[in-house]
Amino acid sequence: MIIGVVVGVFAKDGVDKTLNNLEWHGTPIPLLIGLLIMIFPSLAAVEWELFPSLFKSASLWLQLTVSFLINWTISPFVMLALAWITLPDARMERYRRGVALVGVARCIAMVMIWNTIARGNNNLCAMNVIINSILQIILFSPYALLFVNILASASSSSPNMEINYQQVATIVAIYLCLPLAAGLLTRLIVKLSMTSSGENRFFNWINHLATIVFANQGKEVIDNIGKVFRTMVPLALYFIIMWSVSFTSFYSLHKRRSQQHKWIAKLSTGGYEQIVAQSFTASSNNFELAIAVSTAVFGADAPETLAATLGTLTEVPILLLLSYVALYLRRRLQW
Template sequence: MGVFERLLSVWVALAIVAGTLLGNLFPSLFEVLSGIEFAQVNLIIALLIWLMIYPVMVQVNFESITQIAKEPKGLILTVVINWLVKPFTMALVGWLFFKGVFADFIQPETANEYLAGVILLGVAPCTAMVFIWSQLTKGDASYTLVQVSVNDVIMIFAFAPIAALLLGITDIIVPWQTLLLSVGLYVVAPLLAGLLTRQRLKSKASSQQHNVDSVLQNFDARMKPWSIVGLLLTVVLLFGFQAEVLLTRPLDIAMIATPLLIQTYGIFAITFIIALLIKLPHRIAAPACLIGTSNFFELAVAVAISLFGLQSGAALATVVGVLVEVPVMLSLVWFANRTRHWFSPN
């Protein structure tokens, strides 16, 4: 790992500061950029995330996917945490803070909206950034792809019923455009591009009598800096889009962020301990822990806006989820890498 990658947390911190400052200095520019979207998916951020994901997809070995059936524990852990644990712990933690700890500081209606927002985040497991966290922990790219794909399939059927149950709303309308567009942009398209690139690199290595693994590793090394640049630019844009809120409503941001942080670190801890107990190898355990802690924020934001409105507390809560995710996830990536020796190396 080069110096640039080792100091990634420093660059992200600078990107957060830069985004916040630029967003306040040039609000009209960021307003225009934030408006370049379709179905609640910002197309510029989508392009940057695609840039991050594409090199990971090149490392996906379709020949090894058939072997995943021999290691089902990581996939089972992902499903259980994301759909039987995470939504309910998020609802509980949110209720404890917005109805208890912070009850004297916010109006009951606002508390209800904040609670709804964090619940929507808890019911929407991540689709895109998981691939980046997996790459940073040297996770198994093929296994991560299967974990994300299974999550996406379950989301189609489980998101609305679980959200309706926890929100107490009987009619949850799933924004299918947002869901399908995000899956297409963040999974299908880069996967196809990665597959074609992988085949081309393998053919080139074969014709030149080079080692295939070495060629793939060299490609990954050349692309990794671009992935990190994509991550940093994404952070700048996300914080630039919300710069005004960050500076004008810091107390609200802090109150929403508190249960989100507790939930994120708590879910990671639960998954991490279970992964140790069932003896998962680190290449599977690390992504499994990180999948359970990150969120599909485009979906959560879209549903919050459709149910409660653009200026609602629910929409604000989902946006805060976006802002805290990258710094928090990087801290968990660091922890996962530092504890690699606790797991089986296989």
């Protein structure tokens, strides 16, 4: 991320020339490649072969239902509320819309990393990722129109700044269907042809291409540093609040599971690993998709795109820190 920002600041003209000369569906092709590569390694690491047996678990279905309710009925509105509370003025409206767009993009990639660091339930996390990927193909477009065009916008907003359903649906198809297919195919090829060390070297190499994402916005970050810090406030609050509330709520259920109804007791039987997987799924976002949509709709240098990019710069350090907080709590609470 740091390298990308530095490149964007000191090589702005070169970055712009490269990105502007190669576009597909309104998105620069180098940026498209960088965003896709940020998504598909996590999807390729999913153990798809275990899914048939996992689907037979009733407790897993209950966990997935709870995850759906948190991710699609609570989280987007929490982000929207924080955006309005911290960015209420007219000059921050486009940044507010970008923050709202991040809120409706549920995480399908980085959550696997946080869950692994914190030693959460990998199977549950992987299932949440796949379910959220499928749901985003269906729900992201109408959610984006509702939250960005209506709920996050002032009544006097220009119609020219509104996002279009067909355009968003096309972008979603590109940025979600392609990584899903590529992830499944890559998983199959890697399992058949590579050793574990070769697999690690492969994914470490392709992850460096994500630098393109931050190079694209490096100059904008520095030139708008005041607005950048303001925009990071609702994002930071969101990640901390959603993780803390989710972790505390699931932990409370776990401690009192013997006193609960049968279905609540079943929800809280997974212990630390399950709680961590749910907490990071609730607090993470698919900033790659938010960046792709805002770039194609508003432009690479738009405030909405900058806000979406800041989602990454804010999420990574905070959720990395929370991963180690989770490990500390595991020892402290003697799980």
